[in-house]
Amino acid sequence: MALKWGVAGAGRISHDFVTAVQTYPKSDHVFTAVAARSKASAEKFAKDHSIPQSYEGYLGLAQDRNVDIVYVGNLNPQHFETTKMMLEHGKHVLCEKPFTMNEKQTRRLYQIAQEKKLFLMEAIWSRFFPATMEMKRLIDSGAIGEVLHASVHFGHQIDHVDRITAMDLGGGAILDLGVYILQFQQYVFRNLKPIKIVINGHVNKFGTDESCGAVITYPEGKMAVVSTSTRLKLPNEGIVVGTKGTLRLPDFWCPDKLIMPDGSVKTYPLPVSSVPFLHHNSAGLCYQAEEARQCIKKGKIECPHIPHAESIELARLMALFRKEVGVAYPEDSQEF
Structure with a gap:
């Protein structure tokens, strides 16, 4: 049904x-x-x-x-x-x-x-793109050895868009773009908790953040370097480095290809629609919907690829980033 x-x-x-x-x-x-x-x-x-x-x-x-x-x-x-x-x-x-x-x-x-x-x-x-899932499979299988480093940088020149800059619309690089870089490094270093985070950023004239960067240190010599910007187009690539090789995920937030340790490229064609899409590789939005269908069919209330605890941790990290940069929303004072 x-x-x-x-x-x-x-x-x-x-x-x-x-x-x-x-x-x-x-x-x-x-x-x-x-x-x-x-x-x-x-x-x-x-x-x-x-x-x-x-x-x-x-x-x-x-x-x-x-x-x-x-x-x-x-x-x-x-x-x-x-x-x-x-x-x-x-x-x-x-x-x-x-x-x-x-x-x-x-x-x-x-x-x-x-x-x-x-x-x-x-x-x-x-997380539901076939290229991302293959990257995670290779990491988990030990194909690139012990993963010690991840880097991801995500930026677009979108600071002219009200939704991105306005306080009352929930604007800011961290909420709109930062969630992508944080979830990427979280997915790479899954089940590990950071032991130190150094954060820097810039706030615009509206009081929301326009750029942010951080070094996130994990136990056992592992580290993530992340940055995001609403003023610049950044490389927009996720890189995972292990002791036996490197994986590169171009357009990491909506990837249709994965660059292997030997430099070869695996491609994953996206579904085709007769109706035009408004955003890059948006055809891939379908994968999460199918995941939801499968979870509901099995009686699950959360998805194993983005369980409740990881979503809560993302919210905690974004709040920490905003605090360090100096951004607060009216909703932050809300009590239940």
């Missing part, structure tokens, strides 16, 4: 997500409803993507009995309340990253999901 999806948010990322997932058979995934803040946006999105039901506001979507799981793709500061509403109405949720604005909100959502026995996952889509 097909997993019935609802969509919260009718923006660009939701367009790409729906377009990607619709490359799968309708016997596996079907979209039944979409909600947005404005009626016009919801109706247009529904028409563009052949979705039968649209809602102004999110409550109607939460109450829709023809929805199994909701993809939350609205603005960063709205993730918490939207996801909370969906969970409280019995919906499974796949929520875009950054999952919430801080660690407190993140912990609260996972608590609700566990109490209600509902599947909840942060949409770290990067």
Whole structure:
């Protein structure tokens, strides 16, 4: 039976997500409803993507009995309340990253999901690309020996976009781009806890961070070097170095190729859609949706590739980075 999806948010990322997932058979995934803040946006999105039901506001979507799981793709500061509403109405949720604005909100959502026995996952889509999964398999198999170093640098010239810079929209390099670099090094050094983190960065005139970098030291001589920027296009490559070789992941956040230790390149073609995508390699958004379907089918409430504990740790790291750089959001003072 097909997993019935609802969509919260009718923006660009939701367009790409729906377009990607619709490359799968309708016997596996079907979209039944979409909600947005404005009626016009919801109706247009529904028409563009052949979705039968649209809602102004999110409550109607939460109450829709023809929805199994909701993809939350609205603005960063709205993730918490939207996801909370969906969970409280019995919906499974796949929520875009950054999952919430801080660690407190993140912990609260996972608590609700566990109490209600509902599947909840942060949409770290990067981990589900075949190229990423092959990289992880090679690391775990010892193919490149003991991994001692990882580096990843992610930057785009996007400081002209309000969503990226404005405080009230949850802007900042750390939340929007930093989540990618942090999840990458976390995935490489999985199950290890940092013993020291040195962080530096710059804040823009709006009070949000425009760039950030860090050296993250782990036990046993392991280290990660990471940086992100909203003012510069950086190499945007993930590199993993072991005692027996190096793996390179170009476009690490949405990779379709992996460079092996001998320099050869493995390619992983992405699904093809007749509908244009708005973002680079967005066809790969489909992989996390299929992972969610498989997890729900098996009765799981969390995904082994991005379990609740790792999502919480990402939120903790991003909060630490923001604190060191000097960025605080109104949500940070929220109490439950």
